[in-house]
Amino acid sequence: MVEHRTVDVNGIRLHIAEQGSGPLVVLLHGFPESWHSWHHQFGPLADAGFRVVAPDQRGYGRSDHPEDVDAYTILHLVGDVVGLIHALGEEKAYVVGHDWGAPVAWHTALLRPDMVLGVAGLSVPPPFRGTRPPLATMEERFGGRFYWNYFNRPGVADAEFARDTRTTLRKFFYSASGDAPGTAEGRQPLVDPERGWLAAMPDPEVLPAWLTEDDLDALTESFSQGFTGALNWYRNLDRNWELTAAWHGSVVTSPALYIYGDRDLVPAFPGTPELIEKLPELMPNLRREPLELAGCGHWTQQERPDEVNAALIEFLKGCS
Template identity: 75%
Template sequence: MVEHRAVDVNGVRLHIAEEGEGPLVVLLHGFPECWYSWRHQFGPLAARGFHVVAPDQRGYGRSERPEAVDAYTILHLVGDVVGLIHALGEERAFVVGHDWGAPVAWHTALLRPDVVRGVAGLSVPPPLRGGSRPLEAMNKLFDGQFYWNYFEKPGVAEAEFERDVRTSLRRFLYAASGDNPANVTPPQPLVPRGGGFLERMPEPETLPSWLTEADVDVFAEEYAANGFTGGLNWYRNLDRNWELTAPWAGATVQPPALYIAGDRDLVTAFPGTPELVENLPRLLPDIREPLILPGCGHWTQQERPDEVNAALLGFLDELL
């Protein structure tokens, strides 16, 4: 059974959900999600003999939300993971991340390989530090319409999302899924000039089989506490992260690694992402064969839990 408690880590109080005993597996969610996005992973991993812990990362759900935008840099987020591992009485852990949780997992393995027994990223491949600031680059490439640039404007995206939290999440979760016909060939997530992020996201009459109305209720309730500003502040630090990670330019992720993604995931069509996936063996010298799930959209572990669980368990068992 999943249990909940709070842990003080790196200057913030994090809410964690956990189940099982054994080697520690830390599951890191993305945007706009929370611990609940790993609901299908707790039981299978715990039953195999792992201590499964999924935090609400800083700014999300029931965890604390620092006010300063620059309190959400990648160094803070990696510090939270390392601090959480140690707060749970462990020296090392397996770290798994989806969406924004994936860059946190990859950077934890990059910056602190001594605490990472193995790393898995879902949807987002490991970052290859490019030659320019990400927000600046996307602004030029898409004339300011890429969703990162919409998210970086203080107060704008949160006002849109918080107008009707439940409807926003329902539309977002469906729109980025493999069930949305628009994602057969994943488009670029652009925001119409003068419009909103949700404008091109349809209101589904019925939800796909992997997502129930009760699931949407849980996500909406979790966002009732802190809103969306904390999660959006992660995007507002993209250029700052580029500056802070300069010392690791050209470095590789040394721990054993696994990458899983859907072929209908919008992230896989981002500029530069196909090249990143092709270069995985260079970025991850100890990578396993990537798992690309046909018909799967962005919400990897929710849309295809059985395949994701089988891949994760195979990876973890091998390393043990």
């Protein structure tokens, strides 16, 4: 049975969902999601002998939404994970992240390897810091149309997405899934800054089998405070690049696992396919070849829960 409570962490309050007992596994969601993104993982991981905890990360759901944009840097986000592990009475944990949660998981392992028993990332591969700030790089490459740059315009995406939260989420989840038409490469997330992003997204008449109306209800409720907190994560991309300069060239040394869908748009980002191909050489403790899930889009653990659960349980047990 999943239980809910709030804990004080890193100067804020985080809502968490938890189930099971045993070694701690922290599950970190992405955008635009919540703890609910992991609802297929709680039972299987708990039954496998783990204590499973998924927070609403800062700026999301029932957790605090700091107003200051600067309160959403990667150091704050890693600090939340470190503080959560300690607040739960543990010194170490396995850390698993999807989408934005993956960079938080990878950076937790990079910055605090003493606390990470193993790290798994879904969709977003491990961080290898580039030589230039990411927002400037994408601005130049795509003429300001890449979604990171659109999100960086204060108040713009916030207002677009909040006009009809349920429709926004329905379009997001369908258009980035393995069920949407087109190839991942053909669905690069480029935005017409005048029309907004949602105008070009298909709105399905019937939800994919893995996404229910109850799922949409839970997601919609979690964005009752709007999207600004979540979007502030993107507004720190260049600041994160500056803050992590001391780790340039460093690699994640904790036992690691990477899982992605072959129809996910994120692994199709410029330069990412080449990075994934080289991961076995770049990651000293990658426990297996990157796991590619056929026909799977961006919402990895929701579209393919059985395969993801099996891979995670094998990985977690193999680390112990």
